[in-house]
Amino acid sequence: xxxxxxxxxxxxxxxxxxxxxxxxxxxxxxxxxxxxxxxxxxxxxxxxxxxxxxxxxxxxxxxxxxxxxxxxxxxxxxxxxxxxxxxxxxxxxxxxxxxxxxxxxxxxxxxxxxxxxxxxxxxxxxxxxxxxxxxxxxxxxxxxxxxxxxxxxxxxxxxxxxxxxxxxxxxxxxxxxxxxxxxxxxxxxxxxxxxxxxxxxxxxxxxxxxxxxxxxxxxxxxxxxxx
Numbered sequence: 001x002x003x004x005x006x007x008x009x010x011x012x013x014x015x016x017x018x019x020x021x022x023x024x025x026x027x028x029x030x031x032x033x034x035x036x037x038x039x040x041x042x043x044x045x046x047x048x049x050x051x052x053x054x055x056x057x058x059x060x061x062x063x064x065x066x067x068x069x070x071x072x073x074x075x076x077x078x079x080x081x082x083x084x085x086x087x088x089x090x091x092x093x094x095x096x097x098x099x100x101x102x103x104x105x106x107x108x109x110x111x112x113x114x115x116x117x118x119x120x121x122x123x124x125x126x127x128x129x130x131x132x133x134x135x136x137x138x139x140x141x142x143x144x145x146x147x148x149x150x151x152x153x154x155x156x157x158x159x160x161x162x163x164x165x166x167x168x169x170x171x172x173x174x175x176x177x178x179x180x181x182x183x184x185x186x187x188x189x190x191x192x193x194x195x196x197x198x199x200x201x202x203x204x205x206x207x208x209x210x211x212x213x214x215x216x217x218x219x220x221x222x223x224x225x226x227x
Contacts, residue, residue, distance in 0.1 A: 002156065003033045003107050004149055005081075007071050009050055009063065009114040011036045013142040023150055026159040034149065042074065043067040051115055060116040068111065068122050075109060084109045084128045087141030087148070088117060091130030094148055096172060098131070102148075103155040110148065112141030174223060175216040178208040 008014055014036050018024075026032045040048045044066055051061040072084065082105035102108060111118070111127065123130065133144040153159055181192040195207045216223050 001031060001033065002103070002105060002152070003035070003079075005035050005037060005075055005107075005109045006112065006145055006149075007037045007039055007068065007075075007110070008112040008140075008142055008145075009039045010112075010140060010142060011038045013140065014112075014146065017146050018149065022154050022159055026153045026156060029158055031156045031159055032153050037071055037075070039063070039067050039071060042071040044070075054116065058116075062116050063114055063118040063122075065119040065122050068118060069126070072109070072111070072126055079107055081107045081109045081128075084111065084126060085148070086111045086113065086118070086123060086127040086130045087133070087144040088113050088123075088130050089132050089135070089137045091132040094131040094133050094144070094151070096151070099148070099151040099155060100172075103152045108152075110141075110145045112145050114140040173212075174225075175212045176220055176223070178211040178215065 006014060018034055023032070023034075027034065039050050043050050043064075050064055050067050052064050054060065054062045075081075083102065085108065087110065111122075131144065131148060133147055138144065181196060185192045185197060193207070195203050198204065
């Protein structure tokens, strides 16, 4: 069992997507618990304001430290968290390796940024990991949070029908996954490679390894270590 607590300024963005597919089945099997916390429930402002203008005169708004601090304190008073994650475009890249490591944890807290982000003091004093899902800026951290949760949950034993499938995914061995095919063997004149229909495990594995390397070399040469 792994538990996720998500802090969001816009919790409605999270409720739907986390109730479908693999994450839904994992919840039904009691493999994962997911709780969403509305940041506005923790603000001291009578108008439920949770942001303010940044010092320095830059445009935009920044999430205020008070409601975030109080929310995290409230949650940490109830349990210990293995990681308190902040989703941000200037975080370290979230990779399959990170997902593998986090899938072994028990309690994970994720803070979703919004507007221009959160007060830096929160990041310096409360956050243990900061993740980016790419060199792109989104409206908020909810989508990255869902991506992180999905990547972790599908690694939990019993979350997907064939556990071996996750082990063959792209990035698990540092390479992209080899091309995959299904029935029919001939579609529109496009034929599945004969080796995959040969029934010879050794030849199939060799073909997959070769195609995996070539695919990585063509599309993601950065993944290949220099000799």
